[in-house]
Amino acid sequence: MSLKAFACSIVCLFSVFILKAETITGYVFDKATEQPIQGVAVYFDGTSLGTVTNSKGYFSLTTPYKLSSDLIVSYMGYETLLISNPYEAKTFKIYLRETSFGLDEVVLQADPFSREEKLEVFKKQFLGSSYKNQCTIENEDAIVVTYNMKSHKLIAFAKEPLQIKNGYLAYDVSYNLVGFSADYYRNSLSEFQLKSVYFAGTSFFKDVGNNESKYDRRRKNSYLGSSLHLIRTLIRSEDLKQGLKRADFTLYQNRLAVKKPEDYLAIKDTLGGTQLVSTKKKYDILYGRQQSFLEIESDTIYIDRNGNFSPIQGLLFGGYMGTLRFKDMLPLDYELPEKD
Incomplete structure:
Protein backbone atom coordinates (compact mmCIF):
# COMPACT_ATOMS: atom_id res chain seq x y z
CA MET A 1 0.00 0.00 0.00
CA SER A 2 1.38 3.39 -0.94
CA LEU A 3 1.73 6.14 1.65
CA LYS A 4 -0.95 8.19 -0.11
CA ALA A 5 -3.48 5.36 -0.03
CA PHE A 6 -2.66 4.59 3.61
CA ALA A 7 -3.27 8.21 4.64
CA CYS A 8 -6.60 8.21 2.80
CA SER A 9 -7.66 5.08 4.65
CA ILE A 10 -7.00 6.75 8.00
CA VAL A 11 -9.02 9.82 7.08
CA CYS A 12 -11.96 7.74 5.88
CA LEU A 13 -11.99 5.58 8.99
CA PHE A 14 -11.78 8.63 11.23
CA SER A 15 -14.66 10.32 9.41
CA VAL A 16 -16.86 7.27 9.90
CA PHE A 17 -15.99 7.22 13.58
CA ILE A 18 -16.87 10.83 14.38
CA LEU A 19 -20.17 10.61 12.50
CA LYS A 20 -21.34 7.46 14.29
CA ALA A 21 -24.73 7.92 15.92
CA GLU A 22 -24.80 7.61 19.70
CA THR A 23 -27.80 6.71 21.90
CA ILE A 24 -28.26 7.53 25.58
CA THR A 25 -31.01 5.84 27.59
CA GLY A 26 -32.17 6.02 31.17
CA TYR A 27 -34.92 6.34 33.76
CA VAL A 28 -35.84 9.32 35.93
CA PHE A 29 -37.35 8.90 39.41
CA ASP A 30 -38.50 11.05 42.29
CA LYS A 31 -35.77 10.93 44.96
CA ALA A 32 -38.22 10.78 47.88
CA THR A 33 -40.86 8.39 46.54
CA GLU A 34 -38.70 6.49 44.01
CA GLN A 35 -41.63 6.72 41.59
CA PRO A 36 -40.97 7.37 37.88
CA ILE A 37 -41.55 10.92 36.63
CA GLN A 38 -43.25 11.45 33.27
CA GLY A 39 -42.58 14.48 31.08
CA VAL A 40 -39.05 15.23 32.28
CA ALA A 41 -37.05 17.17 29.68
CA VAL A 42 -33.73 15.52 28.80
CA TYR A 43 -31.56 17.48 26.38
CA PHE A 44 -28.05 18.51 25.43
CA ASP A 45 -27.34 22.03 26.62
CA GLY A 46 -27.50 24.70 23.94
CA THR A 47 -28.87 22.39 21.24
CA SER A 48 -32.16 21.29 19.69
CA LEU A 49 -31.42 17.64 20.56
CA GLY A 50 -33.67 16.40 23.34
CA THR A 51 -36.61 14.26 24.42
CA VAL A 52 -39.01 13.70 27.36
CA THR A 53 -39.58 10.73 29.63
CA ASN A 54 -42.60 8.44 29.22
CA SER A 55 -44.97 7.13 31.91
CA LYS A 56 -42.26 4.77 33.16
CA GLY A 57 -39.74 7.60 33.44
CA TYR A 58 -37.82 6.16 30.50
CA PHE A 59 -36.02 8.18 27.85
CA SER A 60 -33.94 7.40 24.78
CA LEU A 61 -31.96 10.12 23.03
CA THR A 62 -29.94 9.60 19.85
CA THR A 63 -27.39 12.12 18.57
CA PRO A 64 -25.65 12.01 15.17
CA TYR A 65 -22.25 11.99 16.93
CA LYS A 66 -20.80 12.46 20.39
CA LEU A 67 -21.41 15.94 21.78
CA SER A 68 -19.31 17.64 24.43
CA SER A 69 -22.26 19.60 25.86
CA ASP A 70 -23.67 18.63 29.26
CA LEU A 71 -26.80 16.50 29.36
CA ILE A 72 -29.54 18.44 31.18
CA VAL A 73 -32.37 16.77 33.11
CA SER A 74 -35.06 19.29 34.00
CA TYR A 75 -38.59 19.17 35.41
CA MET A 76 -40.76 21.85 36.98
CA GLY A 77 -40.57 21.77 40.77
CA TYR A 78 -37.36 19.72 40.84
CA GLU A 79 -33.68 20.58 40.92
CA THR A 80 -32.09 20.64 37.47
CA LEU A 81 -29.36 18.05 36.98
CA LEU A 82 -26.30 18.50 34.73
CA ILE A 83 -24.43 15.39 33.59
CA SER A 84 -20.96 15.70 32.05
CA ASN A 85 -19.64 13.00 29.69
CA PRO A 86 -23.05 11.25 29.46
CA TYR A 87 -21.84 8.77 26.84
CA GLU A 88 -19.78 6.93 29.45
CA ALA A 89 -22.86 5.27 31.00
CA LYS A 90 -24.93 2.65 29.18
CA THR A 91 -28.23 3.33 30.97
CA PHE A 92 -28.84 6.03 33.56
CA LYS A 93 -30.90 5.81 36.73
CA ILE A 94 -31.52 9.42 37.71
CA TYR A 95 -33.16 10.63 40.93
CA LEU A 96 -34.42 14.21 41.11
CA ARG A 97 -35.03 16.14 44.32
CA GLU A 98 -38.01 18.40 44.76
CA THR A 99 -37.18 22.03 45.32
CA SER A 100 -39.12 24.90 46.83
CA PHE A 101 -38.47 28.51 46.02
CA GLY A 102 -40.10 31.25 48.02
CA VAL A 208 -40.69 26.03 14.79
CA GLY A 209 -39.59 27.48 11.45
CA ASN A 210 -41.27 24.82 9.28
CA ASN A 211 -38.34 25.08 6.83
CA GLU A 212 -39.44 28.54 5.70
CA SER A 213 -36.73 30.27 3.67
CA LYS A 214 -37.04 33.59 5.52
CA TYR A 215 -35.96 31.93 8.77
CA ASP A 216 -33.08 30.19 7.01
CA ARG A 217 -31.89 33.61 5.81
CA ARG A 218 -32.25 35.19 9.25
CA ARG A 219 -30.39 32.34 10.94
CA LYS A 220 -27.59 32.57 8.41
CA ASN A 221 -27.31 36.33 8.94
CA SER A 222 -27.24 35.86 12.72
CA TYR A 223 -24.54 33.21 12.42
CA LEU A 224 -22.15 34.98 10.04
CA GLY A 225 -19.72 37.18 11.93
CA SER A 226 -20.87 35.90 15.34
CA SER A 227 -18.67 34.50 18.11
CA LEU A 228 -20.03 31.03 17.26
CA HIS A 229 -18.86 31.49 13.66
CA LEU A 230 -15.41 32.60 14.83
CA ILE A 231 -14.86 29.76 17.33
CA ARG A 232 -15.95 27.16 14.77
CA THR A 233 -13.60 28.67 12.20
CA LEU A 234 -10.68 28.41 14.63
CA ILE A 235 -11.27 24.77 15.54
CA ARG A 236 -12.42 23.44 12.16
CA SER A 237 -9.66 24.96 10.01
CA GLU A 238 -6.78 22.65 9.15
CA ASP A 239 -4.93 25.71 7.83
CA LEU A 240 -5.79 28.60 10.17
CA LYS A 241 -4.75 31.35 7.76
CA GLN A 242 -6.81 29.96 4.89
CA GLY A 243 -9.72 29.09 7.17
CA LEU A 244 -10.00 32.65 8.50
CA LYS A 245 -9.68 34.02 4.97
CA ARG A 246 -12.46 31.76 3.62
CA ALA A 247 -14.69 32.77 6.53
CA ASP A 248 -13.91 36.47 5.85
CA PHE A 249 -12.36 37.07 9.29
CA THR A 250 -9.29 39.28 9.72
CA LEU A 251 -7.40 39.44 13.03
CA TYR A 252 -5.51 42.56 14.09
CA GLN A 253 -2.71 43.25 16.55
CA ASN A 254 -1.73 46.86 17.28
CA ARG A 255 -3.95 47.99 14.38
CA LEU A 256 -2.02 45.80 11.93
CA ALA A 257 -3.57 42.81 10.18
CA VAL A 258 -2.11 39.51 11.40
CA LYS A 259 -0.45 37.87 8.39
CA LYS A 260 0.41 34.60 10.14
CA PRO A 261 -2.37 33.81 12.66
CA GLU A 262 -0.73 30.44 13.35
CA ASP A 263 2.06 32.37 15.09
CA TYR A 264 -0.48 33.62 17.64
CA LEU A 265 -3.22 30.98 17.85
CA ALA A 266 -3.19 27.19 17.88
CA ILE A 267 -5.55 24.30 18.58
CA LYS A 268 -4.01 21.67 20.83
CA ASP A 269 -5.41 18.26 21.79
CA THR A 270 -4.83 17.39 25.45
CA LEU A 271 -6.05 14.74 27.87
CA GLY A 272 -8.55 17.28 29.21
CA GLY A 273 -9.92 18.11 25.75
CA THR A 274 -9.18 20.41 22.84
CA GLN A 275 -7.56 23.67 23.92
CA LEU A 276 -7.32 27.08 22.31
CA VAL A 277 -3.75 28.27 22.85
CA SER A 278 -2.89 31.94 22.34
CA THR A 279 0.24 34.03 22.75
CA LYS A 280 -1.83 37.23 23.05
CA LYS A 281 -4.64 38.25 25.38
CA LYS A 282 -6.60 40.45 22.98
CA TYR A 283 -7.40 40.50 19.26
CA ASP A 284 -9.30 43.01 17.19
CA ILE A 285 -11.50 41.28 14.61
CA LEU A 286 -12.99 42.45 11.34
CA TYR A 287 -15.76 40.59 9.54
CA GLY A 288 -16.91 42.54 6.50
CA ARG A 289 -17.59 45.94 8.05
CA GLN A 290 -18.35 44.55 11.50
CA GLN A 291 -15.69 45.37 14.08
CA SER A 292 -15.32 43.21 17.18
CA PHE A 293 -12.69 42.24 19.71
CA LEU A 294 -11.82 39.11 21.64
CA GLU A 295 -10.23 39.15 25.09
CA ILE A 296 -8.88 35.88 26.50
CA GLU A 297 -9.47 35.92 30.26
CA SER A 298 -8.35 32.39 31.17
CA ASP A 299 -5.05 30.57 30.66
CA THR A 300 -6.91 27.37 29.71
CA ILE A 301 -9.79 27.48 27.20
CA TYR A 302 -11.46 24.27 26.01
CA ILE A 303 -13.45 24.36 22.77
CA ASP A 304 -15.27 21.84 20.58
CA ARG A 305 -16.30 21.58 16.93
CA ASN A 306 -19.78 22.91 17.68
CA GLY A 307 -18.34 26.19 18.95
CA ASN A 308 -18.89 25.47 22.63
CA PHE A 309 -16.20 26.72 25.01
CA SER A 310 -15.40 26.66 28.71
CA PRO A 311 -15.02 28.29 31.09
CA ILE A 312 -17.86 30.49 29.87
CA GLN A 313 -16.15 33.62 31.24
CA GLY A 314 -12.83 32.66 29.68
CA LEU A 315 -13.58 34.48 26.43
CA LEU A 316 -14.93 38.03 26.39
CA PHE A 317 -16.38 39.38 23.15
CA GLY A 318 -16.88 43.08 22.47
CA GLY A 319 -17.79 45.37 19.62
CA TYR A 320 -20.30 43.85 17.20
CA MET A 321 -20.07 40.37 18.76
CA GLY A 322 -20.63 41.93 22.17
CA THR A 323 -23.93 43.47 21.05
CA LEU A 324 -25.45 40.11 20.11
CA ARG A 325 -27.96 38.81 22.62
CA PHE A 326 -30.44 35.97 23.04
CA LYS A 327 -32.51 37.09 20.04
CA ASP A 328 -29.52 36.24 17.84
CA MET A 329 -28.63 32.98 19.61
CA LEU A 330 -28.57 29.74 17.62
CA PRO A 331 -28.46 26.16 18.89
CA LEU A 332 -25.02 24.58 18.96
CA ASP A 333 -26.13 21.94 16.46
CA TYR A 334 -27.00 24.62 13.88
CA GLU A 335 -25.10 24.35 10.61
CA LEU A 336 -25.13 26.66 7.61
CA PRO A 337 -27.38 25.31 4.83
CA GLU A 338 -25.45 23.65 2.05
CA LYS A 339 -25.12 25.72 -1.09
CA ASP A 340 -27.26 24.63 -4.01
Missing part, protein backbone atom coordinates in the same frame (compact mmCIF):
# COMPACT_ATOMS: atom_id res chain seq x y z
CA LEU A 103 -39.60 34.99 47.93
CA ASP A 104 -38.75 34.82 51.62
CA GLU A 105 -35.56 33.02 50.58
CA VAL A 106 -34.47 35.97 48.45
CA VAL A 107 -32.99 39.05 50.06
CA LEU A 108 -34.06 42.00 47.92
CA GLN A 109 -32.19 45.21 48.59
CA ALA A 110 -33.94 48.55 48.49
CA ASP A 111 -33.19 50.60 45.39
CA PRO A 112 -34.74 53.62 43.63
CA PHE A 113 -35.90 51.66 40.56
CA SER A 114 -39.29 50.03 40.05
CA ARG A 115 -39.65 46.38 39.04
CA GLU A 116 -41.00 47.51 35.67
CA GLU A 117 -37.89 49.63 35.02
CA LYS A 118 -35.50 46.87 36.04
CA LEU A 119 -37.40 44.20 34.13
CA GLU A 120 -37.39 46.30 30.97
CA VAL A 121 -33.62 46.79 31.18
CA PHE A 122 -33.14 43.07 31.85
CA LYS A 123 -35.18 42.12 28.77
CA LYS A 124 -33.33 44.62 26.59
CA GLN A 125 -29.89 43.45 27.71
CA PHE A 126 -30.79 39.75 27.77
CA LEU A 127 -32.97 39.42 24.67
CA GLY A 128 -31.46 42.25 22.63
CA SER A 129 -32.14 45.93 22.03
CA SER A 130 -34.59 45.16 19.19
CA TYR A 131 -36.38 42.33 21.01
CA LYS A 132 -39.87 43.87 20.97
CA ASN A 133 -42.34 42.09 18.67
CA GLN A 134 -39.58 39.58 17.90
CA CYS A 135 -38.67 37.79 21.12
CA THR A 136 -40.90 37.34 24.19
CA ILE A 137 -40.67 35.68 27.61
CA GLU A 138 -43.91 33.87 28.37
CA ASN A 139 -43.38 33.59 32.15
CA GLU A 140 -41.95 36.95 33.22
CA ASP A 141 -43.32 36.47 36.75
CA ALA A 142 -40.62 33.84 37.31
CA ILE A 143 -37.88 36.47 36.98
CA VAL A 144 -36.41 37.96 40.15
CA VAL A 145 -34.59 41.21 39.44
CA THR A 146 -32.80 43.51 41.88
CA TYR A 147 -30.21 46.29 41.89
CA ASN A 148 -27.13 46.35 44.13
CA MET A 149 -26.43 50.00 44.95
CA LYS A 150 -22.96 49.26 46.36
CA SER A 151 -21.64 47.50 43.26
CA HIS A 152 -23.78 49.42 40.68
CA LYS A 153 -25.05 46.10 39.35
CA LEU A 154 -28.41 44.90 38.03
CA ILE A 155 -28.87 41.24 38.99
CA ALA A 156 -31.50 38.75 37.82
CA PHE A 157 -32.29 35.05 38.04
CA ALA A 158 -35.36 32.89 37.51
CA LYS A 159 -37.36 30.61 39.78
CA GLU A 160 -38.15 28.28 36.87
CA PRO A 161 -36.92 27.80 33.29
CA LEU A 162 -37.84 30.79 31.14
CA GLN A 163 -40.10 29.96 28.20
CA ILE A 164 -38.91 32.15 25.35
CA LYS A 165 -40.51 32.51 21.94
CA ASN A 166 -38.01 33.81 19.41
CA GLY A 167 -40.22 34.83 16.53
CA TYR A 168 -37.28 36.34 14.66
CA LEU A 169 -35.33 33.07 14.29
CA ALA A 170 -38.36 30.77 14.81
CA TYR A 171 -37.23 28.91 17.93
CA ASP A 172 -39.11 28.11 21.12
CA VAL A 173 -36.50 27.97 23.86
CA SER A 174 -36.56 26.69 27.41
CA TYR A 175 -33.80 28.60 29.21
CA ASN A 176 -32.69 27.88 32.77
CA LEU A 177 -31.26 31.26 33.75
CA VAL A 178 -28.45 30.58 36.21
CA GLY A 179 -27.35 34.18 36.50
CA PHE A 180 -27.50 37.61 34.90
CA SER A 181 -25.67 40.81 35.76
CA ALA A 182 -25.33 44.21 34.13
CA ASP A 183 -22.50 46.30 35.57
CA TYR A 184 -22.73 50.09 35.53
CA TYR A 185 -20.15 52.81 36.18
CA ARG A 186 -22.49 54.40 38.72
CA ASN A 187 -25.97 53.82 40.14
CA SER A 188 -27.98 54.07 36.98
CA LEU A 189 -29.97 52.06 34.44
CA SER A 190 -28.84 54.27 31.58
CA GLU A 191 -27.28 52.47 28.64
CA PHE A 192 -24.65 55.22 28.52
CA GLN A 193 -23.43 54.13 31.98
CA LEU A 194 -23.37 50.42 31.12
CA LYS A 195 -19.97 48.75 31.54
CA SER A 196 -20.61 45.07 30.75
CA VAL A 197 -23.33 42.41 30.59
CA TYR A 198 -23.03 38.76 31.56
CA PHE A 199 -25.60 35.96 31.58
CA ALA A 200 -25.35 32.19 31.80
CA GLY A 201 -27.70 29.23 31.81
CA THR A 202 -28.74 26.05 30.05
CA SER A 203 -31.01 26.00 27.02
CA PHE A 204 -33.06 23.71 24.81
CA PHE A 205 -34.16 24.87 21.35
CA LYS A 206 -37.24 23.70 19.45
CA ASP A 207 -37.30 24.57 15.76
